Amino acid sequence: MRKIWRKAGAACALGATLAVLALGAAVIPGPLRNFMNEPIGKIVSGLFPAQADVIWEPEDPFYMEKSWDEDRRDEFVHQDRNYFVNQEQGYLYVVDDPENQNITDGLENGTLVYVSFTYTDSDGVNWGVIQYQRTADGDVTPNYGAPGEDGAEVMTGWIRMEDVSLVYDSEAFMEEHRDELELASGQEKVNLEEGEEMQCWTYPGSGSTSGTIPSVDDNLHVDYLYTDQDGREWGHIVYYYGVRDVWISLTDPTATDLPVHAGKTDEILPLKTLPQELPATMAEALGEENAASGLSLWLTVLGLVALSVGASGAIIWYFHLHKTGE
Numbered sequence: 533m534r535k536i537w538r539k540a541g542a543a544c545a546l547g548a549t550l551a552v553l554a555l556g557a558a559v560i561p562g563p564l565r566n567f568m569n570e571p572i573g574k575i576v577s578g579l580f581p582a583q584a585d586v587i588w589e590p591e592d593p594f595y596m597e598k599s600w601d602e603d604r605r606d607e608f609v610h611q612d613r614n615y616f617v618n619q620e621q622g623y624l625y626v627v628d629d630p631e632n633q634n635i636t637d638g639l640e641n642g643t644l645v646y647v648s649f650t651y652t653d654s655d656g657v658n659w660g661v662i663q664y665q666r667t668a669d670g671d672v673t674p675n676y677g678a679p680g681e682d683g684a685e686v687m688t689g690w691i692r693m694e695d696v697s698l699v700y701d702s703e704a705f706m707e708e709h710r711d712e713l714e715l716a717s718g719q720e721k722v723n724l725e726e727g728e729e730m731q732c733w734t735y736p737g738s739g740s741t742s743g744t745i746p747s748v749d750d751n752l753h754v755d756y757l758y759t760d761q762d763g764r765e766w767g768h769i770v771y772y773y774g775v776r777d778v779w780i781s782l783t784d785p786t787a788t789d790l791p792v793h794a795g796k797t798d799e800i801l802p803l804k805t806l807p808q809e810l811p812a813t814m815a816e817a818l819g820e821e822n823a824a825s826g827l828s829l830w831l832t833v834l835g836l837v838a839l840s841v842g843a844s845g846a847i848i849w850y851f852h853l854h855k856t857g858e
Contacts, residue, residue, distance in 0.1 A: 550611040587612075588676060590648050590663040592688035594629035598651075609650040611660060613703065614674075615696035617643040622804025624696070625817050626689035630659040634813055636689050641803035646674035650693060658693040700775050700795035702768070705735035708777060708795065709758060713768075716754040722785050724748060730785045732778035736766040737793030742778055754782075762791055 584630035587610060599605040617639045626637040630653040648849050653804035665675040665684040680686045698704060706713065722730060729744035736758055764783040770776065781787060811817040
């Protein structure tokens with residue numbers, strides 16, 4: 533009988549340990565989770581050539597110090613993409629830098645932000661640097677180095693990338709349709725009549741333009757071709773006289789009203805009003821955020837432990853009965 537209880541105790545301890553480890557793997561963030569959450573585009577981005585353009589850099593103290601003063605720019609990953617705030621609690625906090633994490637501002641769900649670079653801190657959390665302007669009315673829009681419009685304050689800061697959703701763009705389109713893209717022959721030409729302007733689209737079927745090109749010359753090069761569901765042929769332009777990463781309709785280059793087949797973007801989660809008094813640090817903010825779930829987490833742990841102990845005991849008891857029955 534003593535051997536049976538020793539076996540039962542060992543089995544229960546093993547079951548409890550496995551349960552706690554499984555729960556920890558599910559709820560504790562780490563470098564692996566951040567890697568898995570990285571956009572798929574970064575994995576396949578090597579399929580497409582980089583644009584020959586000057587990279588804009590934010591006027592952020594942390595970025596400038598690490599990148600220029602300490603020559604550690606290899607620790608930053610170039611993003612150059614738009615996102616919108618989409619946090620479960622309805623808003624996110626902006627911090628001064630990924631290491632100190634002193635909170636300087638808060639942004640509500642749905643706010644558009646432009647992330648130029650990302651940085652992974654010592655805990656494996658991925659942060660993005662934003663530069664934006666806030667008007668006296670509280671409206672927030674991205675800023676690219678120009679003085680704030682109508683006296684708006686220009687600010688920089690860092691946000692957790694897990695708190696934002698990507699705005700579907702040209703890179704996302706090329707990732708999704710990479711099997712349908714064809715290499716251009718280099719002979720693609722666009723002819724414009726006098727007074728006509730070629731429309732630049734964010735991606736085929738987006739319904740959104742990003743400027744026009746009033747004239748074309750031999751420097752206009754298309755690298756990839758795509759034919760949409762309506763049979764319309766599109767060409768991707770990496771760079772052309774300041775215009776970069778745009779699509780043109782080779783079938784209807786001057787058309788301003790084309791069918792929309794927009795890509796899928798995450799739905800915006802319900803927003804909530806920011807606290808009137810912001811927490812001082814992210815540690816304090818995360819403590820408040822986790823306080824509500826702390827009790828349920830411990831109940832889950834205890835439940836898993838109890839379940840594992842009960843299952844282990846049942847197995848030991850079954851084999852004991854089976855052995856005594858023999």
